[in-house]
Amino acid sequence: xxxxxxxxxxVPDTNAKIVFNGESVDLxxxxxVTSPYDEFAIETALQHKESSGGTVTALTVGGSGADKILKxxxxxGVDNIVRVWGDGFETLDSNxxxxxxxxxxxxxxxxxxxxGKSSADLGSGSxxxxxxxxLGWASVSNIVSxxxxxxxxxxxxxxxxxxxxxxxLPAIISCDKGDLKPRKPxxxxxxxxxxxxxxxxxASAPASTVTLVSQTPPPAKPAxxxxxxxxxxxxxxxxxxxxxxxx
Amino acid sequence: MEKFEGLDFYDIESLLTEEEIMIRDMVRDYVDEExxxxxxxxxxxxxxxxxxxxxLGEMGVLGAPLKGYGCPGLxxxxxxxxxxxxxxxxxxxxxxxxxxGSLAMYPIWDFGxxxxxxxxxxxxxxxxxxxxFGLTEPDYGSNPGGMVTKAEDMGDHYLLNGAKMWITNGxxxxxxxxxxxxxxxxxxxxxxxxxxxxxxxxxKGKHSLKASVTSELVFQxxxxxxxxxxxxxKGLRGPFSCLNNARYGISWGALGAAMACFHSxxxxxxxxxxxxxxxxxxxxxxxxxxxxxxxITKGQLxxxxxxxxxxxxxxxNEQISLAKMNNxxxxxxxxxxSRDMHGxxxxxxxxxxxxxxxxxxxxxxxxxxxDIHNLILGRYITGIQAFTREA
Ligand SMILES: Cc1cc2nc3c(=O)[nH]c(=O)nc-3n(C[C@H](O)[C@H](O)[C@H](O)COP(=O)(O)OP(=O)(O)OC[C@H]3O[C@@H](n4cnc5c(N)ncnc54)[C@H](O)[C@@H]3O)c2cc1C
Numbered sequence: 001x002x003x004x005x006x007x008x009x010x011v012p013d014t015n016a017k018i019v020f021n022g023e024s025v026d027l028x029x030x031x032x033v034t035s036p037y038d039e040f041a042i043e044t045a046l047q048h049k050e051s052s053g054g055t056v057t058a059l060t061v062g063g064s065g066a067d068k069i070l071k072x073x074x075x076x077g078v079d080n081i082v083r084v085w086g087d088g089f090e091t092l093d094s095n096x097x098x099x100x101x102x103x104x105x106x107x108x109x110x111x112x113x114x115x116g117k118s119s120a121d122l123g124s125g126s127x128x129x130x131x132x133x134x135l136g137w138a139s140v141s142n143i144v145s146x147x148x149x150x151x152x153x154x155x156x157x158x159x160x161x162x163x164x165x166x167x168x169l170p171a172i173i174s175c176d177k178g179d180l181k182p183r184k185p186x187x188x189x190x191x192x193x194x195x196x197x198x199x200x201x202x203a204s205a206p207a208s209t210v211t212l213v214s215q216t217p218p219p220a221k222p223a224x225x226x227x228x229x230x231x232x233x234x235x236x237x238x239x240x241x242x243x244x245x246x247x
Numbered sequence: 248m249e250k251f252e253g254l255d256f257y258d259i260e261s262l263l264t265e266e267e268i269m270i271r272d273m274v275r276d277y278v279d280e281e282x283x284x285x286x287x288x289x290x291x292x293x294x295x296x297x298x299x300x301x302x303l304g305e306m307g308v309l310g311a312p313l314k315g316y317g318c319p320g321l322x323x324x325x326x327x328x329x330x331x332x333x334x335x336x337x338x339x340x341x342x343x344x345x346x347x348g349s350l351a352m353y354p355i356w357d358f359g360x361x362x363x364x365x366x367x368x369x370x371x372x373x374x375x376x377x378x379x380f381g382l383t384e385p386d387y388g389s390n391p392g393g394m395v396t397k398a399e400d401m402g403d404h405y406l407l408n409g410a411k412m413w414i415t416n417g418x419x420x421x422x423x424x425x426x427x428x429x430x431x432x433x434x435x436x437x438x439x440x441x442x443x444x445x446x447x448x449x450x451k452g453k454h455s456l457k458a459s460v461t462s463e464l465v466f467q468x469x470x471x472x473x474x475x476x477x478x479x480x481k482g483l484r485g486p487f488s489c490l491n492n493a494r495y496g497i498s499w500g501a502l503g504a505a506m507a508c509f510h511s512x513x514x515x516x517x518x519x520x521x522x523x524x525x526x527x528x529x530x531x532x533x534x535x536x537x538x539x540x541x542x543i544t545k546g547q548l549x550x551x552x553x554x555x556x557x558x559x560x561x562x563x564n565e566q567i568s569l570a571k572m573n574n575x576x577x578x579x580x581x582x583x584x585s586r587d588m589h590g591x592x593x594x595x596x597x598x599x600x601x602x603x604x605x606x607x608x609x610x611x612x613x614x615x616x617x618d619i620h621n622l623i624l625g626r627y628i629t630g631i632q633a634f635t636r637e638a
Contacts, residue, residue, distance in 0.1 A: 015250045031252075075269060185273050187307030187319045194266045 002054030002169075005108055006045040007101065007115035007127065008073055010066045011035040014120050020217045034069040037116025039182035040175040044146050045114045046077050046183070051148040055079045057108060061089065061100060067198050074193035075185035082108070082199045089205065091212070096205040098130035103203060105135065112152065113172045117142045128174035138171035144178035249514055251279065251335070254506045256544045259551050267325045274308065274332035282336035287596045290457035295339060295419070303344060304374020310352040312492075312557075317369030318352070323557035327499035327550055334500035335507045338606035339459035341500040346415045347371060349493035351378025351424050354435055357488065358479035363437065367422060379420035379447075381411035381438075381464045382486045388413075389619050390634070392483055396427040396466065398436060404473060405429075407436065407444070407466040413613070417447040417462025424477075425464065426486050435477035435485050444469030455609040457602075491567050494614045495557060498570035499550045501578035501610060502543060504603045508578075508585035509539045511600050515589050526588075535584050542577040550574060565627040572620035579607040 012018065013031040020026070034042075045056045057080040058073035060066050070081035084104050092100065105113060118125035125141070132139030143154040144162070152167045156176075167173070185193075227236050241247040253260075253275070260268065281302060289296055303309055307319050308329045314320035321329075326348075334341035352371050355363055370376040387393045396409025407427055417423070423438040423445075438445055450461045477485070513536060516527035526532050553570050556562035582604035586593040594601050611617050619634075626632045 015252070071265070071269070075273075184277065184306070185269070186305060187270060187273075187311075187321065190266055190269045190273065191319070193269065194264075 002048065002052055003109050003111045004045045004048055004054050004056045005105060005110040005113045006038070006041050006056060006058050006073070006078065007113060008038045008042065008058050008060045008069055009035045009116070009119045009121075010060065010062055010069045011119055011121040018217075020215075024215045032065065032068065034072055035116050035119045035121070037118060037120070037175060037177070039116075040177060040180050041114040041116050041173075042073055042076055042078065043180050043182040044143075044173070044175050048112070048114075048146070048148050048152075054111075057082055057110075059084070059101075059104060059108070061085070061092070061097065063089075070198055071193040071196065072185065074196045075189035076183055077189060080199065081196060082201060084201050084203050086203045086205060091208065092205055093208045093210045093212075094124060094126045094130060095210070096208050098127065098134055100203050100205050101127070101131050102134040104201065105131065107201075111169045113137075113170075115172065115174050117174045117176045125174070128172045132172040135170070135172075138167050138169075139173075140165055140167055140171070141174045142176045143173055144176050145180070146173070249510075251275070251507070251510050254509060254540075254543060255547075256540055257548060259547055262551065263324065263328075264322070267322065267328060270308075270321065270325050271328040271332060273306065274329050275335075277302065277306065278332050278336035278340075282333075282340060283599075286337045286339075286458060286599075287602070289339075290337075290596075290602060293451070293453075293457050295343060295416075295458055295460050299340060299343070300374050300377060300419075302374075303340075303347075304372070307372070309344060309374055310348040310356070310368070310372045313348070313352060313356045313368070313372075315368075316356065316364050317372040318356070319372070322554070323495065324551065324554035326496060327554045330496040330500035331503035331506075331550075333503065335503035337458055337602065338500065338504060338610055339456050341496070341503070342415050342456060342459045345493045345496050345500070346380055347374075347378050349496060350380030350489045351416075351420075351422060353492055354380075354424050354477060354480075354485060354489050355437070358435060358477040358485060359437075360474070360478050362474065363477070367437070371422065376421040377416055377419050378422045378424065379414050379416040379462075379464075380486075380489065381414050381417070381423055381425040383411060383413045385410060385412045389616060391426070391486065392433070394426065394428060394433070396425070398427045398429040398434065398476075400429065401470075404470050405436065405476065407438065407469040407471060409466050411464040413450070414447070414462050414464050415613075416460055417464055418449040419460050420447065423447070423464060424489075425466075427466075429476075432481050433483055433485060434481055436471060437475040437477070438464075438466075438469065438471055439475075442469055442471055453609075455605040457605075487564075490614055491564060494567050494571040495553065497610060497614055498546075498553065498567070498574045501571075501574040501607065502546050502550060504607060504610075505539070505543050505546070505574075505578035505581045508582045508600050508603050509536070509543060511598055512536065512539065512585040512588045515592070515598070519590070532588060535588060539581045539584065542581065546574045546577055565624055568615065568620040568623040571614060572617055572624075575607060575611050576617060579604065579611055582607055 010032045013033045016030045049056050056078040058078045059082045061084045115128045129139050143156045146154045155164050310318040311321045311326040330341050382391050399406045421440045425436045425438050444467045446465045447462045516532050519526050585600045
């Protein structure tokens with residue numbers, strides 16, 4: 001029985017308009033969703049279970065608001081849903097966050113862990129390799145496909161081509177988009193999710209070693225220029241060559 | 248166009264259960280991904296994609312409020328939200344789901360024998376079998392009680408003769424629930440594709456609901472086994488109780504079409520510049536947008552409250568008539584207004600508005616025309632029926 005765990009994170013909907021309140025990002029009115037790459041991780045985890053048996057546990061670090069994405073994962077078909085929270089977790093840095101996760105993963109007895117290659121909000125991409133480092137596990141990042149026949153074999157881009165890697169467990173695998181299509185929930189899954197209990201666990205984190213100083217919005221894009229008609233073609237070509245450097 | 252994020256001015260979402268929200272979002276995402284990108288082509292080809300049948304079955308939304316026999320047993324509010332999101336895509340999808348769930352599965356579920364329920368419902372809930380509902384005839388539309396299709400008891404089987412017209416899903420149906428007179432009394436019969444003497448030619452040439460199949464059902468000495476009669480009902484109560492459920496779903500569905508038209512009008516008028524400013528900055532346009540928001544919001548409150556009454560069993564027929572009539576009426580008006588606000592672009596298939604407008608003309612007519620619902624309410628208010636001169 002393979003104990004499969006998938007890490008999921010709640011992030012602002014990628015379609016949402018982000019409001020900046022002067023010092024930091026204001027998320028109070030934003031719809032929160034599962035980070036898109038995590039959906040590929042869930043799909044890979046479910047396929048792993050379907051091909052070689054086992055259980056899939058979705059794990060998130062977050063407040064009670066994050067129960068929603070766990071229920072969404074349950075509706076897609078995971079077996080268990082676990083949420084971890086503790087004092088001061090609002091401001092965890094990547095390093096302390098990875099310590100928390102590695103503690104819980106040991107507690108859960110995970111054999112293999114899937115996660116998204118990076119989260120849609122912070123996008124640092126450090127979780128998979130960072131946790132693997134703390135646990136001393138194998139780690140492959142940015143995989144685009146996986147097969148589970150004879151051990152775990154994954155494909156990840158490498159040096160302009162693809163590397164096919166056979167991974168010994170325990171391992172942490174971070175998932176890119178690949179050609180997977182994350183499955184959609186159905187009514188039966190949603191009704192199971194409604195009944196499911198979130199397993200809430202307390203944890204403590206090591207003191208943070210970094211401090212967030214401030215956030216700033218990206219610089220506004222300069223206004224675009226419009227050219228109409230065939231007579232402007234020469235000028236457009238010149239600008240594309242000299243200013244945009246794309247020709 | 249900017250992604251549709253729902254229109255919920257009065258925060259009706261706060262009244263929904265977690266399950267209802269998840270189901271709505273599931274259908275909403277599905278419609279954005281699998282319906283809207285293909286709908287114009289399906290309309291052009293005049294087809295209902297078979298993939299949609301399979302997907303709706305796999306999602307588990309067919310026969311949503313029915314319990315048991317493989318049906319999900321969701322709340323009527325959840326069923327309404329499903330209709331809303333499907334019709335935001337196209338009335339043809341909602342029509343398919345209404346006919347399957349409320350008009351074909353429901354009578355078997357409510358009036359069928361145990362054997363009939365076990366035999367038909369699980370396969371209809373999964374979408375494997377498509378159902379249709381044959382009530383309207385060439386000469387009997389608003390007045391179905393006058394129907395001439397008849398069934399005769401031949402001892403070891405029934406013989407059906409007659410014709411039905413305007414039957415949604417007819418040609419693609421595996422199972423037809425057909426209303427016919429047996430010794431002068433209306434009874435329901437289950438006719439299967441391939442039954443001797445039964446054909447279902449498609450009616451072509453619709454300018455509305457182009458992505459929905461509409462057919463004739465023709466019975467010429469059609470022989471059906473004795474166990475295909477619905478034992479639990481006789482008279483117009485049978486078809487009318489099906490229509491009540493479908494009409495309820497339409498009251499939500501029409502709002503979905505209205506929301507799509509509002510969304511398109513808002514997005515378009517904010518970006519369309521005339522006389523140096525976005526047309527949305529002009530008062531006449533804002534007045535139209537405000538009117539649309541107002542009517543959709545009222546319609547939502549009506550549909551939601553009726554849904555709660557359906558769920559606790561305290562509704563009555565005339566409440567459904569009012570909701571169907573009102574919400575289709577405002578949706579059609581919103582579609583026409585939105586079409587106008589898009590100017591010439593409003594007649595193109597690049598925008599959904601003219602398609603919704605044309606669809607809603609059918610929705611206004613089927614399931615009791617707008618005026619038939621006025622007559623139902625008129626009778627409720629005055630106690631005097633005005634359907635016919637004869638009392
Ligand atoms: C796309 C489509 C799909 C359909 N699908 C189905 C289906 O699946 N199954 C099914 O059984 N039927 C179906 N119908 C048929 C639909 O239910 C009928 O068209 C509807 O009941 C109206 O009947 P009619 O068309 O014969 O109009 P009529 O009854 O002839 O009405 C014509 C006009 O006269 C008005 N009118 C009628 N009687 C009165 C009165 N007493 N006083 C004042 N005004 C009156 C009506 O309001 C209407 O404006 C469908 C129709 C369409 C367009």
